[in-house]
Amino acid sequence: MTTLLITHPASLQHEMPPGHPERIERIRAVEQALEDERFAGLIRATAPLGLLEQVTLCHPPAFAQAVIAASPETGLVQIDADTLMSPGTVEAALRGVGAATYAVDEVMRGAVANAFCATRPPGHHAESEKAMGFCFFNSAAIAARHAQKAHGVERVAIVDWDVHHGNGTQEIFWDDPSVLYASSHEMPLYPGTGAPSERGQHGTIVNAPLRAGDASEEFREAFEAALLPRVEAFAPDLIIISAGFDAHWRDPLANINLKEADFAWATQKLMEIADRRAKGRVVSVLEGGYDLEALSRSAAAHVMALMRG
């Protein structure tokens, strides 16, 4: 069984102004790292275009249409203080949705063991009716609902180790007991949500915040004490990872001091649960990660773990 890598050139057409951290070079760095011969065993695919009916699994049609309508013909338009759209943004965001849903399709039909979607923009800050924090459509959340609708999956666990809290994913599944959302993140930090007291309508939101300066030991403790037991007990049929790599010590947007090996470790722990509970099914979606060297090395460690390397 193999690991599927999904990319699309549209990820390189979502343009940002000079100096913006969520930049095209992020994807180039990840793609370059995964060109190494150690990754020759990957199955590689190009993302299909996500469909409006997939986007609307998590976002109202009026919101989806408003994002598409906001697309500029030239130049950039500002959505919030740090979220902008260029002419290539809508296709990039829809390819991200297409990558995540296609990854679910291939994992669910057993064509591959697991999958990694190396696309941008990220998605976990996108709430049902709000684009924010570099995010437009919540691809990880859409992938979870797609698994339920298209493949009859009952329970999905979304595990989010991006250093920022996935407020969008939490909001979308706040009152949905069929999806567990489990997150480790620095707090206080953007966007401000993610306290342990935020548990959702049915107790299926699990937040394990870290403090500025925390490192491998605290991260692994948060996983072993707070997150992994809840994922295991939830007995998911599929695990989706919101894989941001901005908790790396080199990252400029946060103050958690992880190393590449920590992402590989967390990947392995989730794969062990998936093996026991979910026929090994894991779909991983790239979120943040803003130091190019840390991002490329961390993504490589994550994908190598997915390949059981």
Ligand SMILES: [Zn+2]
């Ligand atoms: Zn982040």
